[in-house]
Amino acid sequence: MxxxxxxxxxxxxxxxxxxxxxxxxxxxxxxxxxxxxxxxxxxxxxxxxxxxxxxxxxxxxxxxxxxxxxxxxxxxxxxxxxxxxxxxxQSLQGNLELGCFTTIAPIFLPRLLAAMREDYPDISVRLHEGDTEQLQQALLSGQTELALLYDLDLAPSLYRQTLQTVLPYVLLPAAHPLAGQVAVSLQDLAPLPMVLLDLPHSREYFLSVFRLQGLEARVRHKTVNFELVRGLVAAGNGYALLNLRPQTPQSYAGDQLVCLPIVEEVPALNIVLAWPQELRLTRRAEAFVTLCERSISRLG
Amino acid sequence: MxxxxxxxxxxxxxxxxxxxxxxxxxxxxxxxxxxxxxxxxxxxxxxxxxxxxxxxxxxxxxxxxxxxxxxxxxxxxxxxxxxxxxxxxQSLQGNLELGCFTTIAPIFLPRLLAAMREDYPDISVRLHEGDTEQLQQALLSGQTELALLYDLDLAPSLYRQTLQTVLPYVLLPAAHPLAGQVAVSLQDLAPLPMVLLDLPHSREYFLSVFRLQGLEARVRHKTVNFELVRGLVAAGNGYALLNLRPQTPQSYAGDQLVCLPIVEEVPALNIVLAWPQELRLTRRAEAFVTLCERSISRLG
DNA sequence: TCAACTGCATCGCTTTTTACGATGCAAGAA
DNA sequence: TTCTTGCATCGTAAAAAGCGATGCAGTTGA
The missing domain is CATH 1.10.10.10 (Winged helix-like DNA-binding domain superfamily/Winged helix DNA-binding domain)
Incomplete structure (x- = not known):
């Protein structure tokens, strides 16, 4: 006993x-x-x-x-x-374990985290970056409570809250012959060399944009590094398809870039906040969800 | 719940x-x-x-x-x-709360505690001095686990382990007329002025020594201070009856004292180790009890 | 001295909790 | 598909906790 x-x-x-x-x-x-x-x-x-x-x-x-x-x-x-x-x-203090897709992080997180610190100074957000696979894994195993990522092949057991819907765009060096157009057709792009953002799921998504038009992209370079994609494009190594738009027209090397919409109708991507469906959120997590919802308008 | x-x-x-x-x-x-x-x-x-x-x-x-x-x-x-x-x-370490009668303390404790430190270096004995009344109270309320005192009017609920039986003796200044005798009769003492050790129970005991002979002591001085009794006697203020024999024939003031046995048959006193009967001793207390038993021969 | 009282232990009973085998169910593995 | 894995639920059995009644030893107060 x-x-x-x-x-x-x-x-x-x-x-x-x-x-x-x-x-x-x-x-x-x-x-x-x-x-x-x-x-x-x-x-x-x-x-x-x-x-x-x-x-x-x-x-x-x-x-x-x-x-x-x-x-x-x-x-x-x-x-x-x-x-x-x-x-x-109960309390709005302590840690919040948050997953975030690598490329989404630098675009959205700075403002979101600043807003969190503003509204809930006692909640410290611990960030886990990764690709879709890793983030989903972390969610399902409980390492993170929430994740900010693309709704790309997510497990059905994950609940998703859409924050923003983004269309892919074409990234070209400013000096590119097509750069002067209002929009670019995939037909015109397909024969050109492509720089592919080579992340799981993203990869397949970008290629599927062409496939759905019966086209096949010609990949010259692949990289998991978002900014490297921009640099390679800026330096004339090809065009790229991307979803997220940094608010700067320059690459790290200083070369000029342009973003152009696609003429054809292409599948949009949802940026979502996801968590295991059966999991009741802590108040900290709820606070973050609410804050994200409120911030949607400002996110674009 | x-x-x-x-x-x-x-x-x-x-x-x-x-x-x-x-x-x-x-x-x-x-x-x-x-x-x-x-x-x-x-x-x-x-x-x-x-x-x-x-x-x-x-x-x-x-x-x-x-x-x-x-x-x-x-x-x-x-x-x-x-x-x-x-x-x-279980362990033979930690505190042992020990009560001890004031006058007994300087006679027996120094050696007992030294022996304890020798045999059980990890047991620290915390000493509580007091008169019979206080010691008994402390035992019954659990403040001390053991007490070393006289078996004088102790509550029957206390278990007693006799360590030594002591007879009262007569204390006289070396220059006293009776000091040359081998033993002193209470008959001779009764008319003389007495210095009484005025502690609860001890007080009554010393006076009863005379009463049992049909005599009445004449008390000139009373004090709760054992060494003051010796000092008063040494300086010629009267005789005293005591039980405990310091191994020095001098008072603090340097005057000479003699201890003489009593001629008549008088009630002996037991120095006992006591604890509440219903209380199971800790191993620390048992260690002390055992050590006291072993030390009996050396106690005289 | 005696009766009333206090306060802890024990007893028997009821209620609640815990434990466990059987079963169900959903998802992964073959 | 079919088999396996592993958690949840259910019903029953065992254990524990709770409680009023009672006993008993010692104290209190007349």
Whole structure:
């Protein structure tokens, strides 16, 4: 047998009241219950905690003194755990584990996190970047509570809240022959060399844009590095399809870029906030979801 | 309802094994038991600790991570309490609360405590000096576990272990007319002025020595201070009856004293080690009792 | 001295909780 | 598909907790 927290609470109450009966009254329970709890503790530890004075309550033995002090400490610790738990579910403080798709991160997160810090200064967001696969894995295993990513082949068990719908665009160097047009046709692009953003799911998505038109892209370069795609395009290594639009027309190298819409009708992508469907969100996570919803208008 | 330590242990085991079933096996209990313990904890705190993966166990949510860490901490603390308790009952270390009669203390304790430190260096004896009344009170209320005192009007609920039997003796200044005798008669003493050691019970005892002979002592001075009695006697203020014999024939003032036996048959006093009868001694207290028994021969 | 009272322990009973095997169900693996 | 895995639920059995009644030893107060 193992002792229970309740037994300890009874023990401490008896020590405080100097009487089993008084403790029972204070705890709104019966005297025999307290009595047997004490007896059990004493039996379990082979110690005598109280000296029984007939008709005059009980008093602590030296061993009892010492044990009660330790028991009090443990009970306080147990109380802490309850507090900790309520803080986890109730309070708007603590950690929020947030997953975010690599390329989405630099576009949206700076403002979102700033807004979070503004509205909920006591919530610290811990960021986990990764590709769709990794983010989904982290969500399902519970490493992160929320993830900001594309709605690309997500498990049906994930609930998705759409934040923004984005259409792919064509990225060209400013000096490109097609750069002067209002929009570019996939027909015109297909024969040209392409720079592919080579991330799981994204990869297939960009290629499918062509396939749906019965076309096939010619990939010259592949990279998982979004900014490298822009750099390669800017330097004349080909065109690229992308979804996200940094607000700068220059590559890191300083070359000029242009973004042009696609003439054909192409599948849009949803940027979503996702979490396991069966998981009840903490208040921290809810706060973030709400904040994202409110920020949608500003996100574009 | 309040959570229990067992529920926490189950929770932690599930977190460690990543599976309810595995935890049940490890703890030699049934899977439904674990399952419901988790469910109860989650319900109580309004939190979800695990994400259930069909046919693939469970994994911790962020809240679960945090809670399990805290739970582990509390369980470790609970384990500490058990350790603490066994240390209290089993180990020969820690505190021993010892009561000692004021006048007995300087005679016996120095050697006894030295022997204790020698044999049980990890037991620290905390000393409570006092008169019979105070010592008995401390024993019965549990403030001290043992007391070294005279067996004078002790409550029958105290168990007594006799360490030494002492006869009262007559204390005289070296220059006193009776000081040359081998023994002194109470008849000769009764008319002389007496210096009385005025402690509860001791007081009555010394006077009863005369009364039992049909005599009445003439008390000139009373004091609770043992050494003051010796000083007063040495300076010629009267004779005294005492039980304990310091091994020095001089008072603090440097005057010479002599101790003489009493001619008549007088009641002896027992120096005893006492403790509440119903109290099971700790191993520390037992160690002290044993050491006292062994030291009896040396005590004289 | 005696009767009334106090306060802890024990007993028997009821209620609640815990434990466990059986079963169901959903998703992964073959 | 079919089999397997693993958690949840259900019904029953065992254990524990709670409680009123009672006993008993010692205290209190007349």
């Amino acid at each position: 193992q002792y229970t927290l309740r037994q300890l609470a009874y023990l401490v109450a008896v020590a405080d009241h100097g009487s089993v009966t008084a403790a029972a009254n204070a705890l709104y329970t019966s005297q025999p219950g307290i009595s047997s709890a004490i007896a059990q503790l004493e039996a379990q530890f082979g110690l005598q905690f109280f000296i029984r004075h007939h008709a005059k309550g009980v008093s602590l033995t030296p061993a009892g003194q010492s044990f009660v002090a330790a028991a009090r400490n443990l009970l306080a610790h147990a109380e802490d755990l309850s507090q900790h738990a309520s803080a986890l579910s | 309040q959570y229990t330590l067992r529920q926490l242990a189950y929770l932690v085991a599930v977190a460690d094994h990543g599976s309810v079933t595995a935890a049940a096996n490890a703890l030699y209990t049934s899977q439904p038991g674990i399952s419901s313990a988790i469910a109860q904890l989650e319900a109580q705190f309004g939190l979800q600790f695990f994400i259930r993966h069909h046919a693939k166990g469970v994994s911790l949510t962020p809240a679960g991570q945090s809670f399990v860490a805290a739970a582990r901490n509390l369980l470790a603390h609970a384990e500490d309490l058990s350790q603490h308790a066994s240390a209290l009952s």
